[in-house]
Amino acid sequence: MLNFFDKIHINLLNVLFPDFCNGCAKLLINNESTICTKCLHLLPLTQHNLLKESELTRVFKGIIPIEFGVAMMYFNKKGVAQNLIHNLKYRNQQKIGTLLGNIYAQELKNHKISETVDYIIPVPLHKKRFHERGYNQVTTFCNAIGENLNISVLDNVLIKREYLKSQTSKNKENRLENNKNAFAIENYENLNNKHFLLIDDVFTTGATLESCARELLKIENAKVSILTIAFSQS
Numbered sequence: 001m002l003n004f005f006d007k008i009h010i011n012l013l014n015v016l017f018p019d020f021c022n023g024c025a026k027l028l029i030n031n032e033s034t035i036c037t038k039c040l041h042l043l044p045l046t047q048h049n050l051l052k053e054s055e056l057t058r059v060f061k062g063i064i065p066i067e068f069g070v071a072m073m074y075f076n077k078k079g080v081a082q083n084l085i086h087n088l089k090y091r092n093q094q095k096i097g098t099l100l101g102n103i104y105a106q107e108l109k110n111h112k113i114s115e116t117v118d119y120i121i122p123v124p125l126h127k128k129r130f131h132e133r134g135y136n137q138v139t140t141f142c143n144a145i146g147e148n149l150n151i152s153v154l155d156n157v158l159i160k161r162e163y164l165k166s167q168t169s170k171n172k173e174n175r176l177e178n179n180k181n182a183f184a185i186e187n188y189e190n191l192n193n194k195h196f197l198l199i200d201d202v203f204t205t206g207a208t209l210e211s212c213a214r215e216l217l218k219i220e221n222a223k224v225s226i227l228t229i230a231f232s233q234s
């Protein structure tokens, strides 16, 4: 139970350091934290986890063998998902990843992913990018999914090999070309016959995930599934 002075202290903290919703930027109230109640209810969930074959899985059909492909939310310009990803990625709001991971893990509890995946593999950042940002934006999401579903996260198997400039201005062909040799695998000696869940923040062209999956599929008898926080339909 909070006493009178504790309450004054908390109110004062709210005044001095107000906490804003990472989805809509409105002031958080009462017990809200990270994301307001309204945004939580409006998360544009894809329901991929309820489908036999999602649109994400279909993208890779005939290109690389993927067991399951699911994205948590649709990524719409200026929508809640875009704001959440932006704040997670560029504003050090890593708690967004934890919150979304905790929510989505509940959706995956009855999905084959939770029964068949052996390890979670985050899509890595290059060391230089990692040092600039200070963290990989998918780490907290991966950890939350892993803790809830009891699956270990391996962040030393897939590595990013070369430093590439921001990809936003390049077209798909260039991205594919650049991504071809961008990733490599190491420390996989004891990982034969395993099912890996590759996790990234946003699915856009699929080029990065394709390169990463190709690397993981070099491990003997490997299976790969893909999970992204958001799915861009553009």
Ligand SMILES: [Zn+2]
Pocket: 021, 022, 023, 024, 025, 026, 035, 036, 037, 038, 039, 040
């Ligand atoms: Zn909000």
